[in-house]
Amino acid sequence: MGNLVIAAALLLLLGFAYQQGFARSLSLAAEARKEGRRLHSRPRYHGTLVAIWVLLPTLLVLGLWALLETSALRALIVGMLPPEVAGLEGRQLDSAIARIRALASGYGVAGEVADYEQAAAEHLSLIQNLAFLLVLAAAAGLGLLALFAAKRRISLALRARDHVEKAVRILLMLCSAVAILTTAGIVLSLFNESIRFFSFVNPIDFFFGEIWNPGFATTGSAAIGRYGLLPLLWGTVMVAVIAMLVALPVGLMTAIYLSQYAPHKVRTVVKPVIEILAGIPTIVYGFFALVTVGPFLSALGAAIGLDIRSTSALTAGMVMGIMLIPFISSLSDDILRQVPLALRDGSLGLGATQSETIRRVLLPAALPGIVGAFLLAVSRAIGETMIVVMAAGNSPVLRLNPAEPVSTVTVTIVNQLTGDSDFAGPQSLVGFALGLTLFAITLLLNILALFIVRRFREQYD
Amino acid sequence: MTDSFTVSSSGAERRRARIRAGLGRRHLFERIFRGLGVLAILIALALVGSLFWMVISKGYPAFTQANLETEVYFDPDIIKVDPPPQQQPGQSAADFRAQRLAWQRQVTMSNWNRVVEQAVRAAVPPGLEITAREATALVDAGERHRLRDIFVENPGLLGERLPFTMLASADVDNWLKGTIDRDLPDERQQLSPATRALADQLLESGAIQFKFAWHIFTNVDSRSAPASAGLAGGLVGSLYMMLVVVLLAVPIGVASAIYLEEFAPKNRLTDLIEVNINNLAAVPSIVFGLFGAAVFIKYIGLPLSAPIVGGLVLTLMTLPTIIIATRSSLRAVPPSLRQAALGLGASRTQMVFHHVLPVTLPGILTATIIGVAQALGETAPLLLIGMNAFVAAVPGTPFDQSTALPAQIYLWQGNENRNFFEARTSAAIMVLLTLMITMNAIAVLLRQRLERLK
Known part of the structure; x- marks a missing residue:
């Protein structure tokens, strides 16, 4: 309710400011026209400029109040409580304060109302109303002051449009800073929590440890457990390798056929259908692995006398490979089409067959781009979460056999952190150290891939 | 004798013979190679088919x-x-x-x-x-x-x-x-x-x-x-998250694309921002989840399992997609349009907002819808901010505890009553895929419609 009033008042004020600036510049222009002079900017820019000048101080006041209100009112309530209640701690104090707030809002509370509560509530509601009016008045007053100041500045020579455009440009710049802030935030938060983790566990034990056995947070901080990264990293690599063994041949051959052989009609139908695979959420792939691929592989293994578990590195890797097929194929397709036609035509003209042209001319020419696409796909395979969470079996042990369950970095992050929010012990903090490792690996792969792809583009552009 | 004579007399003949001898092998190889290409496509199509068959055949009875x-x-x-x-x-x-x-x-x-x-x-x-x-x-x-x-x-x-x-x-x-x-x-x-x-x-x-x-x-x-478990909570939770994504990611994304493409001076800083955005697009989604847990929940103190947090995390994930797509559609605007506007005395800002931006609208719209559809299916970051908690209520506001559509799928696939919930999970996946496909279809249709208007 209060917020709505404030928003409505603000809108009214801004509208008024715009109108004032508009009208003032218009009347100035009318006078000036008699002398044959003109305004630099159109009236609507003057109006907008005045509105911007009004908006800034009011937003400042309102923002400050929004930040301080809760803690200020809380301090006020605590001050009004009798000492034996104000001395309470945590939950009890919170509930005492909540009671007074409920009384003050007019909703009332269940049960007996103590005298001090009634008094405090009346006082609180008075202060709340006063503070609300005060803030509103302060914001409006400052806004009006700014309005008059800005209005007085309006003159024929005032370059209002330039000012407005500058404001717009600053706003745009702030928006593009969000991307940088996000990266900085990711790096800082991961570092911060990782450093706390490394105060529990030696980094050498973490990066080179061969045993993963974190224990449980509930057993207390005495049971710190062991945090060896290697089994997880090994699982991650194994799954990624299997995925690439599936995705690279199928994806690359698809791209080659679609870009070099397929008639136009086939291409326009098949390409979008395969790209459907790229749009399917990974949780669906995870379910596919769990319900179809895992049991299928397990039955296949039984038929040929192999013991294949239905949740294993093999299952997760294969399904992840399926997920990456469209990724590889559409990137390679683009890259193959960027190779200059002259290279292909030259080779064909010398009598090479199509497949020879592709293998000996097109692929070598496109190799850097394809390597880049491959690296991007690997980075996605390493960072992929849902498929491995559902289908890899979660068994963080160093094992060579891909038919056994494994665990990966991403799976472990999910397992250690799900639903936890206080991040007190190493059991949950390790998630951030793992996240940092993951971030570093994928960042390196991405930078390398982008670098290679860019070099390739420059070569033929 | 005559044999040796012809061979030595015509090197061209000999070369032709050698080529002819190898031709069969080469053509065979050509056919095999082409066959491999067809095979790869058939495998890919079969995989698409079996995936959808699995989901629909299991989910339909539910x-x-x-x-x-x-x-x-x-x-x-x-x-x-x-x-x-x-x-x-x-x-x-x-x-x-x-x-x-x-x-x-x-x-x-x-x-x-x-x-x-x-x-x-x-x-x-x-x-x-x-x-x-x-x-x-x-x-x-x-x-x-x-x-x-x-x-x-x-x-x-x-x-x-x-x-x-x-x-x-x-x-x-x-x-x-x-x-x-x-x-x-x-x-x-x-x-x-x-x-x-x-x-x-x-x-x-x-x-x-x-x-x-x-x-x-x-x-x-x-x-x-x-038997009476349903998706209402997940649907509304996802709806709130998508609302947050649309309200934040689209204006911020389009604004930063405009700045980078039209106004930014070409210097180290803008280069850095550019590399940064490309990298952000490839950061694993789970890292965004970690960021959300550490920053939005721990430091800022937003509630656990709330759609607002999920929406913020997904916004940051969708931003690069929207920025990159908007930039490429800005780049595709013919220079003649800009020059005409500038030549008639428009300022850069006027040129961008009055002339360039309206032309790129279809591209921005498509990018937005595709980005939002992607965000709709994202699961991993939601697990880290508690969206997979069991919440049996429809959230009234984005600040209430809630679940989300993909998180609900994750919860159901883990249910012990496999016989029943396998079908229920597939049904939920059908709902999710239907929503995503509808959104993508709308994007395609809109683009066609708007481009025809131009």
Whole structure:
């Protein structure tokens, strides 16, 4: 309710400011026209400029109040409580304060109302109303002051449009800073929590440890457990390798056929259908692995006398490979089409067959781009979460056999952190150290891939 | 002699012979290579096909569920409650609420299982003996809560009879659909022989019917009553998140694309921002989840499991997609348009906002829809900010605890009642995929429509 009033008042004020600036510049222009002079900017820019000048101080006041209100009112309530209640701690104090707030809002509370509560509530509601009016008045007053100041500045020579455009440009710049802030935030938060983790566990034990056995947070901080990264990293690599063994041949051959052989009609139908695979959420792939691929592989293994578990590195890797097929194929397709036609035509003209042209001319020419696409796909395979969470079996042990369950970095992050929010012990903090490792690996792969792809583009552009 | 003569006389002839000899092999290889290409495409298509076949064949049956048509008697001997309280003049809202809650508690304490049991017995053909436990096992455990809620809404029903359709329990649904092996011995069946026989009989007599399961869309998740578990909480949670994404990611993304493409000076800093955005697009989604958990929940103190946090995390993930797509459509605007605007005296800002931006609108719109569709299916970061907690409520605001569509799928696929929830999960996946495909189709249609307008 209060917020709505404030928003409505603000809108009214801004509208008024715009109108004032508009009208003032218009009347100035009318006078000036008699002398044959003109305004630099159109009236609507003057109006907008005045509105911007009004908006800034009011937003400042309102923002400050929004930040301080809760803690200020809380301090006020605590001050009004009798000492034996104000001395309470945590939950009890919170509930005492909540009671007074409920009384003050007019909703009332269940049960007996103590005298001090009634008094405090009346006082609180008075202060709340006063503070609300005060803030509103302060914001409006400052806004009006700014309005008059800005209005007085309006003159024929005032370059209002330039000012407005500058404001717009600053706003745009702030928006593009969000991307940088996000990266900085990711790096800082991961570092911060990782450093706390490394105060529990030696980094050498973490990066080179061969045993993963974190224990449980509930057993207390005495049971710190062991945090060896290697089994997880090994699982991650194994799954990624299997995925690439599936995705690279199928994806690359698809791209080659679609870009070099397929008639136009086939291409326009098949390409979008395969790209459907790229749009399917990974949780669906995870379910596919769990319900179809895992049991299928397990039955296949039984038929040929192999013991294949239905949740294993093999299952997760294969399904992840399926997920990456469209990724590889559409990137390679683009890259193959960027190779200059002259290279292909030259080779064909010398009598090479199509497949020879592709293998000996097109692929070598496109190799850097394809390597880049491959690296991007690997980075996605390493960072992929849902498929491995559902289908890899979660068994963080160093094992060579891909038919056994494994665990990966991403799976472990999910397992250690799900639903936890206080991040007190190493059991949950390790998630951030793992996240940092993951971030570093994928960042390196991405930078390398982008670098290679860019070099390739420059070569033929 | 003549042989050696021709060979030595014409090197060209010899070369041709050698080429001809190798030609068969080369053409064979050509066919094999081409065959491999076809094979790869067939494999890819088969995978798309089997994925959709799996989801649809498993999920389709979940959209109909067994229902028992019967009659409920609100028996005053079982439901022993006082008349509901009325708000007295001068009574505070809080006091009245406490009184009303006390009355509701009294209603809840009544033996609703007995009411359900009697309702089931009303449908049982005469002469069949079943125990109370076997009777209540026939219908979903949520039905007693539904009856209670109906009574709380309308206390005048006491002593009345009401025709009523009850949802059959998940076990009965499995049994009748054949999702559980009917030949399993008794000790491995979920239901007693009597209930199984009764279910078969009722299906035959028409008292049990399969109906479209609307409650998948209108109910929230439930643990005790799996048959009535629905997606409403997840749908609304996802809707709030998408709202946050659209409200934040689109303006910020488009604005930064405009800045980078049109205004930014070409220097180190803008280079850095550019590399940064490309990298951000490739950061694993789970890292965004870690960021959300550490920053939004721990430092800023936003609530766990709230759609606002999920929306913020997904916004940051969607930003690069929107920025990159908007930039490429800005780049595609012909320079003549810009030059014409500038030549007529427009400022750069006017040129961008009055002339360039309207032309790129279709591209921006498409990018937005595709980005939002992607965000809709994203699961991993949601697990880290607690969206996979069991929440049996539709969130009223983006700040309430909630689940989300993909998180609900994750929860259901892990349910112990695999026989029942495999179908339910597939059904939820069908809903998710339908939403995503619809959004993508809208994007394609919009782009075509707008481009034709141009």
